[in-house]
Amino acid sequence: MPLATTGELVTRAAETLSAVAAFNVITLEHVEAVIAGAESSGAPVILQVSENAVKFRYGRLLPLARAAVAAAERADVPVALHLDHVKSDDLLRQAPGAGFGSVMYDAAHLPYDENLAATRAAADWAHSRRLWIEAELGQIGGKDGRAPLDAHAPGARTDPAQAGDFVTATGVDALAVAIGSVHAMTTRTATLDHALLGRLSAALSVPLVLHGSSGVPDHGLVAAVAGGITKVNVGTALNAAMTGAVRDFLAAHPEAVDSRTYLHVGREAMAREVARIIGVLTGGRTASPDEAVSSA
Secondary structure (H helix, E strand, O other): OOOEOHHHHHHHHHHOOOOEEEEEOOOHHHHHHHHHHHHHHOOOEEEEEEHHHHHHOOOOOHHHHHHHHHHHHOOOOOEEEEEEEEOOHHHHOOOHHHOOOEEEEOOOOOOHHHHHHHHHHHHHHHHHOOOEEEEEEOEOOOOOOOOOEOOOOOOOOOOHHHHHHHHHHHOOOEEEEOOOOOOOOOOOOOOOOHHHHHHHHHHOOOOEEEOOHHHOOHHHHHHHHHOOEEEEEEOHHHHHHHHHHHHHHHHHOOOOOOHHHHHHHHHHHHHHHHHHHHHHHHHOOOOOOOOOOOOO
């Protein structure tokens, strides 16, 4: 099936008051697992490649991107390709030629005025290339000169009025908001500020994105979607599933040397987690961990 775009998948989700899952991928096994999980669920999905993942791959975007595009075009469900947490303008400019239909431009670490200016420039450039662009706004330091607080540091919160001004001034297509989730959590104990999400949803006309979703329990994700989140980013949960499965396999099979044996179980574990999370987001249910997903 032709490569979808993040913009069309998020727009469709917003129209149906649902959310599309976006999974960060690092290896080809991640790519295959995400697509297999989405196919088993019959749901569209977004493959995300982060700037950190590109750094891991020797700073080269194209090898993983081209593999992801090839896999997406052979999927039975709509699959979009998204470049995530981009701080490098050089990497941003590689997105269109690598098959990406969208990018998350991350200048949230900068003081507000600098974030706004950098994001405005990135949005202008992206839109001129028909790229859908997401940005991020956390909690900005006050008049006492404090540095901006990372958007997903514990305690960070996005101010609705400031977010409205930011979206209007930058022209971005979606905004990732800080409402209590934190990146790289390995426990699902994050508590979201649903009252704040309600105010943000009322104040903003663009789709809202939840980062750090691996640390949010199922009921929190269901409530977030009901409250206006239309794109849910997941990364650590897949890595935890893969690492746990590989660790268990190697403990049970210390003689194993063929990487296909343990990468297979890791890929299967990630595919099951993808299907489970999509089930939560699309149906408000928690899928059984025993639900089987067969990857390609």
